[in-house]
Amino acid sequence: MQFRPLFLLLILFCSACSSQPVRLYLLKEEEPASYQHLEEAVALANEFLATSTYAHGFPAEQAHFSMGLNDILLHLKGEGIQPLRIETAGWGDMRTVFGDGVHPTEQGFLSARRTNADATGQGFSDSAFLQLSTTDMAALLLRQATTLREMQARGSFDYWLNYDLLGFNPDSGWMERNVVDRRAYAVQAGFYQWLQEKEQAALDAAATTADDSGQAQSEAEAAAGESVLLPPVPAPGGGNYPEPDLP
Numbered sequence: 001m002q003f004r005p006l007f008l009l010l011i012l013f014c015s016a017c018s019s020q021p022v023r024l025y026l027l028k029e030e031e032p033a034s035y036q037h038l039e040e041a042v043a044l045a046n047e048f049l050a051t052s053t054y055a056h057g058f059p060a061e062q063a064h065f066s067m068g069l070n071d072i073l074l075h076l077k078g079e080g081i082q083p084l085r086i087e088t089a090g091w092g093d094m095r096t097v098f099g100d101g102v103h104p105t106e107q108g109f110l111s112a113r114r115t116n117a118d119a120t121g122q123g124f125s126d127s128a129f130l131q132l133s134t135t136d137m138a139a140l141l142l143r144q145a146t147t148l149r150e151m152q153a154r155g156s157f158d159y160w161l162n163y164d165l166l167g168f169n170p171d172s173g174w175m176e177r178n179v180v181d182r183r184a185y186a187v188q189a190g191f192y193q194w195l196q197e198k199e200q201a202a203l204d205a206a207a208t209t210a211d212d213s214g215q216a217q218s219e220a221e222a223a224a225g226e227s228v229l230l231p232p233v234p235a236p237g238g239g240n241y242p243e244p245d246l247p
Contacts, residue, residue, distance in 0.1 A: 018090025023070050031125045041137035054190030059149040084108040088127040109144040139191045146184040
């Protein structure tokens with residue numbers, strides 16, 4: 001029997017009123033370190049989209065992100081610019097209870113709220129998304145942007161039906177096992193794979209440079225050692241220099 005918790009929709013819609021958007025201009029003014037952290041994540045996501053073969057699964061060609069006044073902007077060649085809004089869940093918001101504390105919305109995604117001792121009570125700084133590492137932040141940004149594209153392609157009603165209702169059915173799957181979100185999780189996995197290969201290539205290059213430097217140093221030391229063993233070169237004329245004229 002299919003499990004359709006229709007009451008969940010009522011909870012979702014009621015809790016939506018308590019969410020707070022993360023306005024990037026406020027973040028830049030109040031939390032410059034967090035803003036710079038987000039900029040680095042955006043740059044890393046752009047590098048992936050521009051250079052990695054794993055980015056071919058992203059549902060747009062030659063796409064890239066930028067920092068807007070309020071939201072992150074997703075630039076889509078031939079389609080324009082799509083704002084990607086970051087929201088922070090309000091107190092008691094049930095939408096981030098399931099999964100990994102992130103819930104897609106029609107405008108972007110909703111992040112769980114930080115509740116530890118460092119919480120400030122401000123939605124723009126307490127977003128759990130902003131507490132992630134640069135790599136995890138970039139991965140999540142790519143995943144949610146892909147999800148947003150899927151929602152636009154399928155229609156909001158079809159997406160919510162499959163994600164929020166049918167997703168609870170074990171036969172349908174949940175999160176990365178759900179056909180609706182399979183592409184988004186594949187893009188995220190591709191990003192981590194690209195990052196791992198990039199870091200390994202950097203390590204290999206550093207090791208090669210170190211080996212070359214060590215070999216050059218060994219050759220220089222050997223040459224210096226050999227020069228000490230060479231016989232002294234006799235001075236021109238057998239060393240019979242005239243004595244200097246002393247006063």
